Amino acid sequence: MSASAEHVLDLGDLGFEQGAHLLVQRALRDLPPGAELAVAGLDPALVVHLEAWCRSQGHRTQRADENDDGVKAWVTRGRTDLDRWALAERAGGPGPDGVVARPQLNWGLAARGALVEPGGPEIAADLAERELVWAELAPSLYAHAASAQWDPAKAVRWDAEVRLAPEIEQAIVQIMTFLVENEQAALVVPARLLARIHPHFREVLQLLAVQAADEARHVEIFTRRALLTGGEMGTSSVSGRESLATLLTEPDFSLASFLLSVLGEGSFLNLLTFIDRNAPDPVTRQVARLARQDEARHVAFGVAHLQHQGKVDPSLLGRLRGAVEQRHQTLISSAGLNQDVFDALVVLAAGEWTPEGIRRGYAAVQELQVEMDEGRQHRLVRLGFPGDEAAELSALHTRNFM
Structure with missing residues (x-):
């Protein structure tokens, strides 16, 4: 593996306790499942925190070799995050023209027009038409x-x-x-x-x-x-x-x-x-x-x-x-x-x-x-x-x- 790979993210000295997961999440968002992302950084705890975060999000990690030009780990894009939103739907549109005929009960309190993650509890609203x-x-x-x-x-x-x-x-x-x-x-x-x-x-x-x-x-x-x-x-x-x-x-x-x-x-x-x-x-x-x-x-x-x-x-x-x-x-x-x-x-x-x-x-x-x-x-x-x-x-x- 080489740090000259197509997808590389350099976090500098930013650690996960300072919000580094946002940059990793953003870099992975546009990658297809199975794609690899090289993550570089100076934080001593980067690899440990990265591995824990990837486990919670459904991605796989592999620690890099010492000669990987500053890369600390490789992240393989998982399918869990993709699947979670693949079936998501818009709760109509935000304006009055976006009112739908029968909103789903599991949309709950979601704002009208929001992208609603599938699942969740149903609300007790019998006037839902x-x-x-x-x-x-x-x-x-x-x-x-x-x-x-x-x-x-x-x-x-x-x-x-x-x-x-x-x-x-x-x-x-x-x-x-x-x-x-x-x-x-x-x-x-x-x-x-x-x-x-x-x-x-x-x-x-x-x-x-x-x-x-x-x-x-x-x-x-x-x-x-x-x-x-x-x-x-x-x-x-x-x-x-x-x-x-x-x-x-x-x-x-x-x-x-x-x-x-x-x-x-x-x-x-x-x-x-x-x-x-x-x-x-x-x-x-x-x-x-x-x-x-x-x-x-x-x-x-x-x-x-x-x-x-x-x-x-x-x-x-x-x-x-x-x-x-x-x-x-x-x-x-x-x-x-x-x-x-x-x-x-x-x-x-x-x-x-x-x-x-x-x-x-x-x-x-x-x-x-x-x-x-x-x-x-x-x-x-x-x-x-x-x-x-x-x-x-x-x-x-x-x-x-x-």
């Missing part, structure tokens, strides 16, 4: 969500003067209590879905994570407004909790998104607009507006996802109808909307305790319910339901709004 979770709008919605985050401590003027008649303040406290209850359900649903989605669909994960964070902020600001004047929280009815419990038990991603975002949070957009329009103080107005801008994004994702899935799943509309009918049947004996909440909405819109005011407030709440119904019908038609069927399904939606 593109058509089950994806929406073309997800990347842009996430970008908007990330840029639209706000700080509850700074976005609301908590020191603004709030001087309301006790009955009006009590009505607002009751409404805020109702909102907290519903927003806690809206926080739990995306949080539970998050753990079930394959990380390959990262924009959906990111969007749901921000959605959960949005709801956490809503819980905070509605609670702070309820307690702003030093009182206690309002009432929580059994029927309200029964209605929300049906959202927590829906295992299907699309159906959960439909019931929560398209129907429930869609109706909440009208409710928050109602509160904004009738708010008697700046704090109540601010918290309603901040929550509404977030909820509009949640509804947009729900609609976009279902529109996407509807293109590839002809059974979708039937499944959506079944979900509405099943939930209606489950809640058919429920008392519906908490009477305290209904009355509080009337008082809020009335603004005063006079017959004329109460008549005006009651009519406003009835108009709110009409607006909610029209909004649900509009979104159902966007999903592909005929107008008469959309009206029928909207009428079956829970009387508890969410």
Whole structure:
């Protein structure tokens, strides 16, 4: 053997404890299996460390003779390293266009677009198909969500003067209590879905994570407004909790998104607009507006996802109808909307305790319910339901709004 061979690596005085393996690994990377690499160097422990490293990597070594012109050892390129990556595959592409239909479960937490070494443990992600979770709008919605985050401590003027008649303040406290209850359900649903989605669909994960964070902020600001004047929280009815419990038990991603975002949070957009329009103080107005801008994004994702899935799943509309009918049947004996909440909405819109005011407030709440119904019908038609069927399904939606 001669140091004048074609493949020679001179490490100088660099030792393996200083990173010499990186240069050896790089030199071997482009050689075919069976090729030889002459390794020269001045480190006294070079041969011992080189032999140990080669054994761990599947290469063979042979110590050089003293007359091999400074070469300390010959390394024969093994096949182990090559075989380890020969069957590797790209986990799609890094951008949204690189999302694959069915990512492998053993890709685990690999970054999308990474070259994934074969093998490894499978992750417990039962939502691992593109058509089950994806929406073309997800990347842009996430970008908007990330840029639209706000700080509850700074976005609301908590020191603004709030001087309301006790009955009006009590009505607002009751409404805020109702909102907290519903927003806690809206926080739990995306949080539970998050753990079930394959990380390959990262924009959906990111969007749901921000959605959960949005709801956490809503819980905070509605609670702070309820307690702003030093009182206690309002009432929580059994029927309200029964209605929300049906959202927590829906295992299907699309159906959960439909019931929560398209129907429930869609109706909440009208409710928050109602509160904004009738708010008697700046704090109540601010918290309603901040929550509404977030909820509009949640509804947009729900609609976009279902529109996407509807293109590839002809059974979708039937499944959506079944979900509405099943939930209606489950809640058919429920008392519906908490009477305290209904009355509080009337008082809020009335603004005063006079017959004329109460008549005006009651009519406003009835108009709110009409607006909610029209909004649900509009979104159902966007999903592909005929107008008469959309009206029928909207009428079956829970009387508890969410």
